[in-house]
Amino acid sequence: MPMFSSTSFLFIVFLLLLCGYTLHKVRLVHILLHEVRDHALHEPAGLYRQLEALQGLYAELHLGKSLPGTRGWAASPDFLLELARHAQAARPQVVVECSSGTSTLVLARSMQLNGGGMVYSLEHDQDYATHTRRELERHGLTAWARVLDAPLQPQQFGEETWPWYALDRLRAALPPGQGIDMLAIDGPPQATRKLARYPAGPALFPLLAPGAAVFLDDARRPDEQHMLALWRTEFPELKQSTRPCEKGCALLQRA
Structure with missing residues (x-):
């Protein structure tokens, strides 16, 4: 039992x-x-x-020809629309972007509609640079944008090293004594390093003109959230806000 x-x-x-x-x-x-x-x-x-x-x-x-695809790694339409609307409202004279592509066409077309301004696009991949230049030519926008060959080179920021765009071509291209009015950050690729896009802060934020605006794509990703926290500490003069975009869009503005 x-x-x-x-x-x-x-x-x-x-x-x-x-x-x-x-x-x-x-x-x-x-x-x-x-x-x-x-x-x-x-x-x-x-x-x-x-x-x-x-x-x-x-x-x-008022585009008469088709844009390249906006899925996958490319910037989403809602982010591109944010860029276009700001560019047409603020009428920036000097626009810099990290990574070329459809955004280059959108910004260049905005400059053309404004009747002034120039886009300087940093691109580390020669194939992408060639493709963007061909698209600019196809849309008749070569006078409003320059794709700068900027290979990723080891650079020191603080106590760490990042592979980031060589800036010699940008320094030579920018108008003397004129700051950056608008900055779009959509590169380098995330796979290059953790916090891959962080160097845009120490490298380019000091060049921003008064009232400049910075647009960061993919702002929902953990790396980008970490970067924004770092920039908030290091550049407190830039007010941070967000835009409701598919992949997340952060806007930083200098008063």
Whole structure:
């Protein structure tokens, strides 16, 4: 009898553990289904917003030819629209961007519509630089933007070393005595190093003109959030805010 009682007790414990494990798995499946449902509901809405932004971009820039793709690694339409609207409202004379691409075309077209200003685009990849130059030519925008070959070189910022754009071409290209009115940061690629885009702060923020604006793409990523915290400490004169963009957009403005 004691043997039977002991066996029964162990069997009951086993059943309870099995029930608990099963309930745990059911709960996980329930949560997963909710996540899938939310993703299924939000993805079409997000795509619709990007289509709206792309349509707005074509309308506001009066584009007669197609832009390159805006999915994957490229800047999203809503971020490009933020750049275009600021550029047309603020009418910057000197625009610098880290990484060339569709944003170069959007900013150059904004300069053309404004009737003044120049875009200087730092690009470390020769293939991308060539592609952007061809697109500028196709859109008739070569007079409003310059793609600068700027290979990534080891550079010291603080106590650490980063692979970052060689700035000699930019220094030679910028108008003497004129600060940067608008800065767009969408490079280097995240894979180059942790906090890959941090050097834009110490390298370019001191060159900003009064009232300048800095746009940071991919601002939702952990690295970019860490960078913004560092910049908040190191450059307290730049007020930080956000824009509701697909990949996150941070705006830093000098008073």
